[in-house]
Amino acid sequence: MGEATAAMPHPPRAITTAPGFTGAEGLRALLERLAREDGWRSDPAVAQLVGVLREKYALLARKWDRHPDEAVSAAFVVLRAEATRRARDPWAVVTDAVAKTLKAEAHAEWLLISTDRARRPGLVAQERPVRTSGDEEYLTRIAAPAVTGSDDDGLGWLADALVGILAGLGWPADVAEGCVDYVLDHVIRAGRRETAFDELRRDITLLALYELPRESWLTLLRALLGGTGQTGTLARRGMIGRLLLGETAGDLLADDALLLALSDAAPGPRCVP
Template identity: 40%
Template sequence: MTTTTNPSTESSRDDFTTGEGLRALLHRLHTGGEDAWVNDPVARDLMEFAAEKYKALARKHRLDTWEAVAAAFDAMQNRSTLEARDPWAIITHAVRITCIYEERAQGLLCSVHQARRSHVSAFHDPERFSDRDTALSDYHPAFHVSDDLPSDIEPNSHDLLGSAQACMSATSAAEDAIALLCLLDWPTDTARASVEHVCGALTKAGTRQSAYEALRRDRHARVLLDLPRRAWTALLRALLGNPHPAYAATSAGRGVLLRLLLGETLELLLRDDDLILALAVAAPRHRGGEQR
């Protein structure tokens, strides 16, 4: 009995550049024992072909060609490569991933095993101080710090509105703020309602800047307090301070409530000409023709 074989099938099995040929060669190398890769005459040709195939990929990631070949050799040892529909696709994917993490490892100055971990690869590559023309302290935010004076440190919301250790309680500060407004011709009921409303909003907001922005847009509160827009804006700036960063360390930036909590007295506030003038001019005059 004579058997015939299809020459095209035989040639495809011998040609390791195809999926079928590579699978047949890998099966032969796996079953050939430990020295199969050394003694098989086709194994050397396979590695030279892999070197040529992945040379551009290795160059892209600034690696030596044989580092990509080593990754391809490791992928060829896996059972999943032997059983894959397209073994070259599996090998190419493995080489690409290895090149990526090899490059990251060299940049991070760590092992490839560490570079494969997401919490390590998330870091940027280390830089030398001499790598940039500009000094590190000129552009890195970690060096943009300044020493705060004790008087510049703003207490948090809990200190502002209830700390027994504060130099003055929040209640006393509010009462003094009300008294200041009354001395400047603000109606007593309007002054008290306004200050209490601002203090309540400050407690909820947590910071003076947040409270200022919320109250500035609170048209409902302004209508309930029966205050013109001009008087409401001046009152907020006086009680909470000017929110602009340029005024942060000034009396205008701190505001009356914080200044009272920091130890200033009503007498000292009455010597602040700018504050007194702003509140006096903004004092509501309840006349029917005034614009709201």
């Protein structure tokens, strides 16, 4: 066979180019560039940075039962600080800050306290989460049909008790009523407390309607539903569960930590639409 055999072409090698800011100096250079001329709004590298952050901190977010976008938000706060640009290793600063933020937010939900307080371990009661199974029954009781011959829909007494407590702690009555009704309806439709909490904490409907601060909304959710911890656990029963499991409004009013949290979170009359 005298014919020359043509060489088979090799398949092209996949070229994977990592962004230039995955190292410490690259990130520093990017941050210096973004700090000039409002680069955070216009520089196309910002979108690339978001993707890197989401991938980099996805496992850390999962560890603390948070959404990856919450890790991205926490990272952006520290990335814009001048101290981060001047740090020896900017990535180390960002990672440490994100880890502390996610941990604090998780503890705040578990223990029904503010995120700022959860950042200070000496002020956080070390309470072990309790199993959700002890509180599952209240979801089915919420959705249970009204007793035959009753004009009450089965939720009226519960909503009235919750609204009364909130109004007494400085929440505008119509804001309290709107929030309570919205949460109860969402819990019934979601079917599980954990699902409802996870969806509601990202819901901005009432934030827009009542000009409600996000921290007030999150505090209210923790108070009503209890804080969600790792899968299958909750740190403390919410007001809804406590009332349906036999506690009274008086019992709730004797809970100083609960009253302080809700009173501090009261949005004030400016939130009335």
